[in-house]
Amino acid sequence: MEDERRFAEEVGTVLSGMGLPAAFGKLMGWLLICDPPQQTSAQLVQALGLAKGSVSTGMRALEQLGMVQRVPASGRGHAYEMLPDALVRTVDARRLYLVIHAVMQKGIDVLGGDESAPRAQRLRVTRDFYAFVAERIPQLIDEFAQQEGLSQPRKDA
Amino acid sequence: MEDERRFAEEVGTVLSGMGLPAAFGKLMGWLLICDPPQQTSAQLVQALGLAKGSVSTGMRALEQLGMVQRVPASGRGHAYEMLPDALVRTVDARRLYLVIHAVMQKGIDVLGGDESAPRAQRLRVTRDFYAFVAERIPQLIDEFAQQEGLSQPRKDA
DNA sequence: TGCTATGTTCAGAAAGTTTTGAACTTTGGG
DNA sequence: CCCAAAGTTCAAAACTTTCTGAACATAGCA
Numbered sequence: 001m002e003d004e005r006r007f008a009e010e011v012g013t014v015l016s017g018m019g020l021p022a023a024f025g026k027l028m029g030w031l032l033i034c035d036p037p038q039q040t041s042a043q044l045v046q047a048l049g050l051a052k053g054s055v056s057t058g059m060r061a062l063e064q065l066g067m068v069q070r071v072p073a074s075g076r077g078h079a080y081e082m083l084p085d086a087l088v089r090t091v092d093a094r095r096l097y098l099v100i101h102a103v104m105q106k107g108i109d110v111l112g113g114d115e116s117a118p119r120a121q122r123l124r125v126t127r128d129f130y131a132f133v134a135e136r137i138p139q140l141i142d143e144f145a146q147q148e149g150l151s152q153p154r155k156d157a
Numbered sequence: 158m159e160d161e162r163r164f165a166e167e168v169g170t171v172l173s174g175m176g177l178p179a180a181f182g183k184l185m186g187w188l189l190i191c192d193p194p195q196q197t198s199a200q201l202v203q204a205l206g207l208a209k210g211s212v213s214t215g216m217r218a219l220e221q222l223g224m225v226q227r228v229p230a231s232g233r234g235h236a237y238e239m240l241p242d243a244l245v246r247t248v249d250a251r252r253l254y255l256v257i258h259a260v261m262q263k264g265i266d267v268l269g270g271d272e273s274a275p276r277a278q279r280l281r282v283t284r285d286f287y288a289f290v291a292e293r294i295p296q297l298i299d300e301f302a303q304q305e306g307l308s309q310p311r312k313d314a
Numbered sequence: 315t316g317c318t319a320t321g322t323t324c325a326g327a328a329a330g331t332t333t334t335g336a337a338c339t340t341t342g343g344g
Numbered sequence: 345c346c347c348a349a350a351g352t353t354c355a356a357a358a359c360t361t362t363c364t365g366a367a368c369a370t371a372g373c374a
Contacts, residue, residue, distance in 0.1 A: 019177075053354085121241055125242055178363085179363095211364070217322095235320095
């Protein structure tokens with residue numbers, strides 16, 4: 001019980017060290033380990049000692065990342081439940097790679113758009129690498145999903 | 158000239174949006190596009206309008222990530238030069254994946270160490286996924302290096 | 315060795331982010 | 345339709361991080 005809460009705190013610390021809000025990490029840690037897996041906002045407030053506002057904001061983020069889904073709760077309102085493959089989805093952040101790809105292309109354009117120019121080499125290698133990674137990540141995830149027997153978690157957004 | 162400086166600023170903004178210091182991003186952007194590729198601290202201070210301290214700190218970080226190397230400069234001191242595959246190296250952040258792997262294992266331990274327990278499922282899938290990714294990333298990088306004709310950028314740290 | 319260019323450190327200022335909680339809105343039961 | 349529970353928003357406070365620049369250290373030339 002207390003160990004589980006401590007685990008949530010620890011995930012909070014780790015994610016915080018990666019530049020994410022601690023509240024976000026605590027919620028994630030708790031939802032990974034809590035019993036039952038469905039938790040209402042009120043329960044999360046209680047369990048983690050966070051303000052209602054922080055839970056609201058944090059859960060919205062987790063939802064938008066596709067890590068958590070709402071489920072009907074008895075009475076009114078809803079509960080949240082983390083998906084089994086929640087963290088798998090986060091690696092599928094193709095957007096990140098595509099942003100870098102775009103910036104590198106812009107750099108090449110600044111240099112006159114000549115890809116073969118020696119000065120453009122670093123930019124070109126970087127651009128191509130991120131394109132390569134963005135292309136490969138979905139394959140990697142599929143491969144894992146298959147060997148693990150998960151249904152494909154392909155995200156379309 | 159002015160476009161190039163603007164490019165550096167833009168990389169600063171993008172990386173800043175990813176939780177990294179803006180000065181770090183500006184240095185990276187400038188080193189990706191500058192001519193000549195070798196730049197002294199004084200030149201970086203001048204080009205980017207950063208304080209000496211910020212350049213010093215930022216360059217130390219870029220060096221430790223293996224993105225930049227010191228090269229002898231005429232006169233005293235040294236210059237920095239970004240490696241062509243600098244950003245390729247940053248994806249090879251296996252440490253990140255292994256940290257998450259370790260946290261998930263800890264969570265399973267909190268639950269009594271029984272991997273087959275239903276409650277441990279989310280933790281187990283996550284742990285295994287990060288192990289999988291940590292294992293595959295080097296392969297992915299090698300594959301890219303080969304198709305691009307780069308010498309292997311394997312980092313041992 | 316003295317002198318200057320170069321580089322680093324670090325304390326405080328500036329900037330930015332997260333958290334909180336009170337006010338507000340929404341929802342659903344009776 | 346009213347009321348209470350549930351959820352959201354947002355401004356201000358608390359906190360954290362980055363940036364700056366002056367003081368300090370180091371290295372090489374003469």
